[in-house]
Amino acid sequence: MTAESQQPTFEELGVAAELCDALAAEGITRTFAIQELTLPIALDGRDLIGQARTGMGKTFGFGIPLLDRVFDAADVAELDGTPRALVVAPTRELASQVSDDLRRAAAFTPVRVCTIYGGRPFEEQIKALDNGVDVVVGTPGRLLDLHKRGNLDLSQVAILVLDEADEMLDLGFFPDIEKLLAALTHQHQTMLFSATMPGPVLTLARTFLNKPVHIRAEEVGAAQTHSSTKQVILQAHRMNKDDITARILQAKKRGKTIIFSRTKRSAAQLADNLSRRGFHVAGVHGDLGQGAREKSLRAFREGKVDILVATDVAARGIDIDDVTHVINYQTPDDPMTYVHRIGRTGRAGNSGTAVTLVGYDELLKWQAINDELGLDIPEPPQWFSTSPELFEALDIPESAQDSVGPATSPVGGGAEAMRGNGRNAAGDRGKRRGSRGKGKAEHDERSSRGPRSGRGGRGNTSGGRRGRRS
Template identity: 50%
Template sequence: MTTFADLGVDQDIIDALSARGIVDAFPIQEQTIPLSLPGQDIIGQAKTGTGKTFGFGIPIVQRLGIAPAPGVKALVVVPTRELAVQVYEDIDMLTSNRATSVVAIYGGKAYEGQIEQLRAGAQIVVGTPGRLIDLAGQRLLDLSHATEVVLDEADKMLDLGFLPDIEKIFQKLPTVRHTQLFSATMPGPIVALARRFMSGPIHIRASDPDEGIAQANIRHLVYRAHALNKDEVISRILQARGRGKTVIFTRTKRAAQKLVDELSDRGFNAGAVHGDMSQESRERSMAAFKAGKRDVLIATDVAARGIDVDDVTHVINHTIPDDEKSYLHRVGRTGRAGKTGIAVTFVDWEDLHKWALINRALDFGKPEPMETYSSSPHLYSDLDIPEGTKGRIATAPRTQSVRTQKAPARAADAAAEGEGGTKRRRRRRRADDSVGSSFEPAAASEDGEQPAEDAAEGTGVHDGAGREHRDGKPAVARRRRRRRSGAGSPTPGA
């Protein structure tokens, strides 16, 4: 294996990598770093999870020097917010022994913090096209001195329609610069972009000799499952022996949230990353997954670009992706950094034609997915699931939470009743005061009636037998009440 010292990397950067347990270089790093350090423009082509970030990040940090002057000197453009956070964290780690500041610029978060870091003199900017153009248009981001430029996941930017934005960004950059472009695939528009904005680039494609179009260290399992039984099957897969961090992909945001709720109810520690969540919620969920506080992450395709975690053991396709490129992108979350992984794909009856296309394109030799239910013996043997495993591992949190929620609700109702009862008693006291009574009525019972013993002793407003009050005054209140109740006027002489 080639070490970073063999590639000419500065010792302080090597120390920062060693602190993270990173000593040997990946193939893409081994091929790009020696060329990029002197300033050669690079087109790097490699699949996700092969170390592209360090492949372009190390040359950027080293070329800027130990203590670069304040102001933006390097720009890394990425297609998604999640990838911006991931790249920012990696490059920030590389600069841990230097006086270099890195800032992440992306939408979904307040401007103020990002602007403050720019004004403080950040030298490296990692951002998404929309927010970069926004801040540059407000003259809050000056790119005129950014001589180090990287386009990461260029093919994804093409898919998301960002190429016009990329051209606008390049117009704000200096003419003489060091440019690197990294992409998993090289479609025509990306090649044209490279020719237009790069100077004599060298195209490097890194792949292992024994690697086909699908990673050889990933075991692919394909099942035809019923939609109503799918959650139960997934719950049992999550209890397989050796199962570590797991990423589950869904087609829609609603399906992702529904699955999170379902798995949480079954006792699993699951989180989500999808477009209906706020940016801060997505970042918290991703951070919890990376830190191991949650071991199951449900995500949609758009939000998945930032899932760069080396210890993912299983990827589950809750719904089949649309094409082979999306399939490879999803399953590429596992089997990273030389480790093995398992990819499980569920194919609904109506999606069998999609699987036929993916199977043909990737040459899997699995034209007919095996019909599978939660009780199917081959499910247990394929994934090493212990016998007798059920789809629930703890008392449903939802049931507990409902009880917890009901208690405060009942307390609130009781308080409201008590408040209402107090108000009623106060109204009765005001009525008594209006007739000059110097005695307050006894407290009402829960059904609003006076206690029987009080009524017998005549301690109320009147005793019901026509007697006078204890102070000797006429019982005026009795005659007024009888008129209000429709009992009529008393008979003269009665």
């Protein structure tokens, strides 16, 4: 019996039949570990802290019980268009992906989901709220703005979810989070999900959660990186990194690949360089307008391009299961950034490969990461684009060259787009300057309205059939 077949189904855990049917239509029937552990507690309305690394299924760990309780829980008021659940996410990309997942799972229910983030006019978001929504997913700043304006009614919120709490801490959103939490003075369920538990996150949980159950999807002390991800680390001369990257991109069985750069300028330049070498590339970084960012991410998700060049802030919340390779073009600044980066591959039971190019001037930075994570690679080997060891370690065919064909045009994020869109992007992120640390560029996120299902009251779209828990 395989490990997957041993995992219980959503139906076996008492999830509503309408939700199970929608998940089955997406090919999802059995739970991941974090979902198996959280569902029984969350379905009972208890507060919880869910801790698991990225890519382990946290979204459905809170999303399925949230929808189940909003749809038909005795302690949640009948749906009347006033929000019954609020999900707070650190970035516009993650908010959009969570909303999409919730909409798919709620396809056979009348539950309406709305996404709220900055960069778009308030009017369309206010109209969506006025039309009636049941679940609101958004980023902290815009949610707080709409609440202060009186457009976002939190008085009937029965379920609150804080997703990726550690990333919200990193981005400087905790002051807004605390204000939102303070606005929920009535009794409600709170679920906090996070990959790591730094001190401020634990303090927040102790302050605002009521006797939460702390759930870990892995044992205490487990490695912080996925065992399903092969890690290859090498020292590379700065002038040779582009050639090495081009060879890695020709590895056998390489699929979707995310390349991380430390700065916006190097991300744009690398996207241009790879495009000139014939690769199909999209770029995502903070100097792009929201339209260009969405275009790049959409092209990557849909497979129109198979390479995404991104900075760390821009890549937060990118949740795509079929990424086969991650390349750290520049060494991350700290161990947690390394964990988050390589966690973009080897997800949802898939295997992956993470390659880190350590510049000669980045060795001390790498050694700090190595020591913290216990990787036992303090002195990575020095390889070049022609080194046989590189080809062998990454299964690169001997025929691989510096380029693969005629030049292409990067989607969204090349240096030319950076010059053309930089000031527009500044408008997206300038709404609330001064209230953030390093994350202020990601503050006000863009909104996309959830589909509206017309109904009066709670209606049951499946003739009353319910796969309820006993």
